[in-house]
Structures are given as structure tokens and as C-alpha cells.
Amino acid sequence: MTHLEKLEATSVHILREAYREFKSLVMLWSIGKDSTAMLWLTRKAFFGHVPFPLVHIDTAFKIPEMIAYRDKLAREWRLNMIVGQNTQAIAEKRTFPDGKLSRLECCKVLKSEALKHTLSGDWTRFRFDHKLGKYVEDTNKEPYTGVIVGARADEEGSRSKERYFSPRDRDSEWDIGDQPPELWGQYKTDFAPGTHVRVHPLLDWTELDIWEYIGKENIPVVPLYFNRGDGKRYRSLGCWPCTAPVESTAGNVQEVIEELKTGKLANIAERSGREQDKEDSGGLETLRRGGYM
Template identity: 70%
Template sequence: MEYLDRLESKSVYILREAYSEFKNLCMLWSIGKDSTVLLWLARKAFFGHVPFPLVHIDTNFKIPEMIKHRDRLALDWKLDMIYGQNKEALEKKQTFPDGNTTRINCCKKLKTEALANTLNGNWTRYRINHDTGKYEIDKNNDPFTGVIVGIRADEEGSRSKERYFSPRDKDSNWGVEDQPPEFWNQFNTDFVPGTHIRIHPLLDWTELNIWEYIKRENIPMVSLYFNQGDGKRYRSLGCYPCTKPVESTAKNVDEIIEELKTGKFSNIAERAGRDQDKEDGGGLEELRTGGYM
């Protein structure tokens, strides 16, 4: 497992480098396996304490078990947990589940726009109160200028074009063809004022690496990833109207690892169950250049 040690060390180094170089830092937590591994690494990097807020963009269409898992870990691990929403789009039912827009436009409204306006502080944020266990309107609306994200290069085509320290403009727009070079372990952390930075500590990890690390570290995962007896499980988590479970009998981490190594998913794309990817022709680059995670 030396390769897991190397991946862990590099990710921890990037997390510490980000914390030392950027103010007003936060980390996105989607509650999925990748961002939960990232959260675990952050706790390791800072000796059990996560020194920046966790931000979740709640579309209001997440599988309920995901939200329960989020809040349970937030309280157990004493996380500074924040969520944001596009409340206007939800109230006006400008969503795909309501039948009023396409999947891609729904993602733009509920994810991309909600993310940008939660990060810049223009929209209301909700912060967990550890005394009551409830969320309250956050009085702090300072913009987050650096955001740690748990994306992997192998997950989807546009993500393979990212850098470890990836600059965006003040509106979170991503210039795919205008990125700083990163040679070996020389990371550029010197950007012009007003630049919004995305930090990607998991860029080198694969889906298999993630599950092997989950096994080694015994990281708690939402049970949706495992077959509960109906011959199905989720391989990738998202909004329930657009994310389908896969046919699988894997009931635990060992069986998922076996599926990825030699089984039915060894040559099938991880996001094959995401309908919005198919609607966009199999790529998310247009969404991601506008700020999508």
C-alpha cells in the first residue's frame, strides 16, 4: 500500500500549502466518497481539526439519507458546516423535476449559480449551530476566495484538464486554455488580487484508490454505496431525479474493490448513471467553465 501513502502525503501537503497561502478558505463537501475522503485527509492534515468551513450546495433534490449523513458527521466531528441554495429557482419551480427546464439548465441554476453566490456571499448561507443541532442564517457573508474541491482527473473528461491550484475569475469562470503550468511538485500559489482559486488535492487519485483508502482508514460512508439486498447500489451520488443506481451485489468495501479491479465496472465510466452527463453529450466542460464543481 505504499502508493496510498504517497497519495495521502501529497494530498496532505497540498491541503497544508493551501491553508498557509490563502485566506478565507473553505472546502466543498458533497457527502460522496471523494469529498468524504478529502474531509478525512483534512482532519489528518490538521490533527483532527478542520480549520476552515465545510460548504455543501443543497439542491433540495439530494437523497434524504445523504443529508442525514452530512449532519450526523458534522455534529460528531464538530465541523463548521454551511450550506447554500438557489431558493428563488426552487420557489419558482425552475427545475427539471418540476418539468420546467432541462437537466443541464437545472444544474446551472441549482448547482453552478448556487455555488457561485454561496461562495461570494451574495446569497444567504446557513450554518450549523452545534448547541441546537439546527441550521441558522449565517451572519458572516465574507466571500470565500479559495475553495478546496474533491475532484479526480479520471472521473470525467473536463476534470482531467484541471491543475492542483486552479485559478478562476471573480465570477468563478474557468479559462481551460489559460492555466499555469505545474511541474513536479512546484505549485503556483501566487495569483493576482481578485483571483478565485480552486484547490484539488485528489487530482491524482483514481476511483479504486479512493475505495482502497476508505478500506484502510475505515472511513464512514453513506450506505447508498452498498447493496441493501435489492441487487442495486449507487456508484456516484447526486440528485435523485438524475442519478440512477447500478446493478450490483457489492455489500461492502471489499466487494466494491473487487468489482473495480476485475469485475463488471472495471471498464465502465463512473458517472455512467448520471443522466445530465448524457444530455450534455457525455461532457460537463461547459458547465464547469461557468463554475460547476
């Protein structure tokens, strides 16, 4: 087996394990390349089907092309698409840069908070109605207790210590000091009532692996990842006020791979365009402990 085939097989095994063990399971789809590759792996695992809902947290600051692309795939692949949002904070402009929030605080309000309440079901969820072709309020208010997330170990320090199956307590807190053992393809799949689990099928993948897999499988990704004539492309996608494109002429998957392997990006951190990481040296870890993905 090739390196990519091995990564694929491990991820598929994890996805099947999650589907077998957790009744109330969802996958977070950020519309970025990682979680889109993960969605593709789901179709691999379940032979073309996606047997659980996909959740997207819409901060209202996402680049519009991301939303258009999300709904296009949702229609084509007949996805069970759920969207959550912190509508109140957005209405009250408790955001960066309008409100007095720092970038990190804004992430907490628009992403962590929205996610927590969307998963628990106490905020309104919007479900894509394939017949009506639009989002309608979801009648299902049941909490989702298993959440599949596309975090990768190479992204930054704290993620390198995650487990494939990582428990979170009632308040979504992560106890890094006391994580379950994982060995021989056996993961923590037993949970006390009230706790929930994050599943990380992409933990062993690197940024380059993801792009090579996207190329190999011909997975559709948002065109924002490619240079479209202005010498710029996004390397990592987020909210527009906090995400800057990088200088790059890579216009397709192969060129992105070449750039990552040998070009000027080979030694620069992927999230370098994400401004919130720069506010605090342990920024992402601080967020992750509070439930950020």
C-alpha cells in the same frame, strides 16, 4: 511508500499549502465518497482538526439519507458546516423535471448558481450551530476566495487537465488554454485581488484508489453506496431525479473494491448513472467552464 501512502502525502501537502496561503478558504463537501475521503485527508493534514468551513450545496433533490449522514458527521467531528441553496429557483420550481429546464440547465441553476452566490456571500448561508443543534443564518457574508474541491482526473476528460491549484476569474470562469505551471511541489498561490482559486487535492486519485483508501482508513461513507438487499447500489451520488443506482450485490467496501477491480464495473465509466452527462458530449466541460465542480 505504498501507492496509497504517496497519494495521501501529496494530498496532505496540497491541503497544507492551501491552508497556509489562503485566508478565506472553504472545502466543498458533496457528501459523496470522494469529498468525504478528502475531508478525512484534511483531518490527516491537520492532525485531527478541520481548520476551515465545509460548504454543501443542497439542491433539495439530494437523497434524504445524504443529508442525515452530513449532519451526523458534522456533529461528531464538530465541523464548521455551511449550507447554501438556490431557494428561489426551488420555490419557483425552475428545476428538472418540473420546470422546462433540461437536466444540464437544472444543474446550472441548482448547483453552479447556488455555489457561486454562496461562495460570494450574496445569498444566505446557513451555518450549523453546534449549541442549538440546527442550521441558522450565517452572519458572515465575506466572500470565500479559496475553494477546495474533490475533482479527480480520471472522472472524465476535462478534469484530467485541471491543476492542483486552478485560478478562476471574477465570474468563476476557467481559462483552460492558459493554466499556471505546476512543478516541484510549487503551485500558483499568488492571486490578484478579485480572482479566486480552486484547489484539487484528489486530482491524482482514481475511483478505485478512493475505495481502497476508505477501506484502509475505515472512513464512514453513506450506506447508499452499498447494496442493501435489493441488488442495487449507487456508484456515484447526486440528485435523485438524475442519479440511478447500478445493479450490484456489493454490500461493503471490500466487495465494492473487488467489483471495481475484476467485476462487471471494471470497464464502465463511473458517472454512467449520471444522466446530465449524456445530454451534450462536452457536458461536464461546459458546466465546468461556468463554474461547476
